[in-house]
Amino acid sequence: MRILHPTDFSAASEKALLVARQLRDLLSAELVILHAVEYPVRHKVYGDYWDELLEKSFEEKRAELLGYLKQKLAELDPAAEHRLDEGKPLEVILKHAKEADLIAMGTTGVEGLIERFLGTVTERVIELSGKPVVATNANAEVRPFKHLLVATGLAEPSLKALALARRIAEAAGARITLLHSVEPIPEPPLPVHMPDPSEILGEDYMEKLAKQLAEIAAPYGAVPVIREGHPAEVICGFAKEEAVDAVFIGRSKTARYLGSVTRQVIEQARRPVFVHP
Numbered sequence: 001m002r003i004l005h006p007t008d009f010s011a012a013s014e015k016a017l018l019v020a021r022q023l024r025d026l027l028s029a030e031l032v033i034l035h036a037v038e039y040p041v042r043h044k045v046y047g048d049y050w051d052e053l054l055e056k057s058f059e060e061k062r063a064e065l066l067g068y069l070k071q072k073l074a075e076l077d078p079a080a081e082h083r084l085d086e087g088k089p090l091e092v093i094l095k096h097a098k099e100a101d102l103i104a105m106g107t108t109g110v111e112g113l114i115e116r117f118l119g120t121v122t123e124r125v126i127e128l129s130g131k132p133v134v135a136t137n138a139n140a141e142v143r144p145f146k147h148l149l150v151a152t153g154l155a156e157p158s159l160k161a162l163a164l165a166r167r168i169a170e171a172a173g174a175r176i177t178l179l180h181s182v183e184p185i186p187e188p189p190l191p192v193h194m195p196d197p198s199e200i201l202g203e204d205y206m207e208k209l210a211k212q213l214a215e216i217a218a219p220y221g222a223v224p225v226i227r228e229g230h231p232a233e234v235i236c237g238f239a240k241e242e243a244v245d246a247v248f249i250g251r252s253k254t255a256r257y258l259g260s261v262t263r264q265v266i267e268q269a270r271r272p273v274f275v276h277p
Contacts, residue, residue: 001029004100005080006036006093006125009072011138012106017076018142019134019272020104026145026171031080032100033073036092037066090121090128097129107135107266123263126251126275132164134246134274135266142272145172149244150222151179151235151265154212157250161276165248166220176222177242180213181234182206232264239269248274 005020007013017033024031066084073082085092097103107122126133136142148165152158162178169176206226213224227234239247247269251262266273 001027001101002032002099003027003029003102003104004032004034004093004096005104006034006089006096007073007076007106008035008089010106010108012108012136014106015138015140015142016104016106016134016136016272019136021077022142022145023102023104023134023168026168029101031077032083032096033076033080034083034085034093034096035069035073036089037069037084037086038088090124093121093125094129097125097131100131103129103131103133105133105135107137122266126262126277130277132161132274132276134272136272137266137270140270140272143245145169145174145245147242147244148174148176148246148248149179149235149239149242150176150248151181151231152213152216153231153250154180154216155250157276158248159216159250161248161250161274162216162220162222164274164276165246166222168246169221174245176217176220177225177238177244178213178217178220178222179225179227179235179238180209181231182209182226182228183230184228231261232268235261235265236268236270239271244271246272246274248276250276 003020003023005017007017020031023029069084070082073084083096085096093103093105103125105122105125107120122133122135126135145168148169150158150162150165152162165176168174210224210226213226217224225238227238229237235247235249238244247265249262249265262275
């Protein structure tokens with residue numbers, strides 16, 4: 001396995017590196033630490049004032065920056081492979097993600113209106129890379145993996161997340177909880193033309209759901225749990241109450257960013273969050 005850790009040297013990236021190291025040791029993986037370099041651009045404002053002396057000075061500063069970054073990368077983890085690549089962070093990460101099996105990166109959360117609608121770099125890597133991504137924010141608690149929480153909507157991505165969780169659990173000697181949340185049925189009164197939801201689902205709906213979840217959990221050695229409430233609130237609440245060390249979820253292919261369960265869990269869980277495409 002090859003783990004890619006893109007870093008911007010922030011506090012969130014430091015936490016993500018702790019997760020990446022733990023995974024490397026558990027899974028006997030290769031760790032690649034990547035930094036995207038955005039060099040200063042030669043602006044047109046220089047015009048005819050740009051000469052060989054300025055060009056030389058510019059190149060010297062670029063070489064100086066490159067040397068500094070190489071040293072900084074080496075200090076993060078001498079045993080890892082270190083890569084510097086020029087370009088915008090998202091483009092560089094996606095380029096190197098093609099060679100990776102798992103991406104471990106920090107996230108600072110949503111900053112500004114553009115990111116709220118278009119997504120943070122981490123969210124866009126989750127969407128576009130096609131690889132599992134473990135996102136860790138600066139406030140997350142990074143601990144040895146002893147209790148893994150897999151949140152499932154009973155769709156294929158969450159089943160892939162469950163398989164990844166089992167692989168890590170087997171290496172770490174951890175236990176797995178498989179959690180499904182059921183949103184509460186609205187209380188009456190309902191419009192006359194709308195049937196009662198309880199009549200559509202049937203009285204034995206919860207019993208059938210529990211059986212289905214138990215059948216999914218059994219091959220993975222997971223403990224099935226059903227709780228009522230909004231998915232993000234249920235996941236984050238369970239993670240806090242039950243001393244969970246990492247959360248695993250599947251990304252819905254139809255979900256965007258604004259108000260998505262994925263975004264809310266990454267921002268609120270305060271645990272490393274594995275998102276599987």
